[in-house]
Amino acid sequence: MPTLRRAAAGLLLPVLYALVVVPAGLVTRLLRDPLRRRPDRAASSYWISTGQGSGDRHR
Amino acid sequence: MTSALGISAFYHDSAAALVDDGTIVAAAQEERFSRRRHDPAFPALAAAYCLTEAGTKLDDLDHVAYYEDPRRKFHRVLWTQIGTAPRGYRTFRRVLPEWLAWKRRAAETVADRLRALDLGAVPPVVCYQHHESHAASAFLPSPYESAAVLCVDGVGEWATTSLWHGREDRVEPLAELRFPHSLGLLYSAFTYFCGFKVDSGEYKLMGLAPYGTPRYASLIRERLVDVKPDGSFRLDTRYFAFLLGRVMTGRAFEELFDGPRREPEAPLTEREFDLAASVQLVTEEIMLRLARTARERTGESRLCLAGGVALNCVANGRIVEEGVFDEVWVQPAAGDAGGALGAALLAAPAAAGRTHPARGRDAMRGARLGPAFDDDAIQRYLDDHDLPHTRLAPEELSRKVAAELAEGRVVGWFQDRMEFGPRALGCRSILGDPRDPAMQSVMNQKIKFRESFRPFAPIVLAEDAEEYFRLGQPSPYMLLVARLTEAQRRTAPGEQDARGLDRLRATRSTIPAVTHVDHSARVQTVDRADHPVLHRLLADFKALTGCPVLVNTSFNVRGEPIVATPEDAYRCFMRTRIDSLALGGFLLHKADQPEWTESGDWREEIPLD
């Protein structure tokens, strides 16, 4: 059973990655980089407010 | 009245902590029991110990408190995949199966593993946010009624840096920075690049820094991390590889910093000293700005710190030295082990509120929260193994050990409950005479079997601390670095011209064994009320020598967890050139012991750290 599962996973993972993760990544990044990777030299601060009423505690 | 068992697990340095009505009953890291350094496994042994210490079963507890939110962490893992596609397949293949199989349900796994201990029915598991647990561990046990709270680490769910306001028995969130922008990961990237192990070699990098010049600091500021005046920052992730796989740095990083990384155990070159000095300087600058922002945002005059970066005692020392806050308190288990304690404190607050600040004390009991062995238990161990020893009354033992230390002997000091957190604070310690210029290399090479550049830390009578160190506040957990006072400094001939490790050999002060090349020391102040046994030993040593300071290093050899039991202590004593061993009320001398034989080379079994 474990061998069978590993074989199935070995096949499933590349398919999942190619058909779901890659397209999702490309589309998402057209709209916005989910990791906000690049520094923004023009911004004055990178703090994300988590205080009362900020409503952004859970993304 | 509520009680909770806190658990941190499955990443690095797992731990358990038991809190009953706001009082910390017990806390310990799994590595001490399993003897696997930084053991990330479920802390079954530590949890069982906490329950034994409290004399309870799982049934009697109200909650199990888990130190982070697995689902939210899973979101971060998924978003990272989406963000890095199509370049992140290798990580995807490695991490997704385990996340799907159990990691996203880590809380259920914790319940299952507790059930398997067969110590009663498992109460409901509550999950807190990773930084919420750190913040709670920083503020709730601190000696302050209210304070600013700053948590800085690698990463938990999303937060990597977070700012809180601690008031009464709550920590209120203010702001955070998120993955992949992480000061902990920046420091770890340099740790990796300099050939040390990520998540444990950061200490070595910090120890190297004073030997170098920060000639890469401006490059780091320009290319790797954009820091705003308020201390918030972003990394330029093009230079890092941690989003894509197991390693921290890639080719872009190598091009920036003059070639490939140093291989582990390869000789150290000028470049590594300078890289260490540079990343340390930038870290200090960021920590200072973060601290100033914390003060502005909260209006508080005291700061509490936690998270792995809060173990950077040099940066902590800068915050104190620059007077950003009137006083700073650092959770001794600032790393993820302390998350178990923070979560338990959140789940089981005192019904009457926090009462210790009114008494001017913290609630950590000197971090002595682990197992103790009374003299009967030690006697049984010594008798069972026929080990020659002398039993002494406490005052006599203290005087005898002080006299041996004054003669230049190295003493293993095993007393009281084991410390919680990464440092030995005088319960599982190796002690020596700091006035002896040869002591640092003797202890490094004959006892710890580690690199000669690594400095030792002093313990000092709290009442004499200011005579030796420019500290200005207590440092009970060895998490502040302070400069030596002018009166204790000595300039050695030729010191100015020496470079790199040659600077080690110069005598720099009245206590050279604990003085770093830049005249700094990682100080632990010992207060009579907090730590009576250790205080007495220091006082006895001072009576003999006039010196209220001793060298203190953790009771272990390189790469091994700190000793937990008398048996661990005896083994370490016999494997090394420690001269005497004070085990509770018993004193053992190396010369009297039967010959120590082991099959094979034990040093092969201990992994490189």
Ligand SMILES: [Fe+2]
């Ligand atoms: Fe953490």
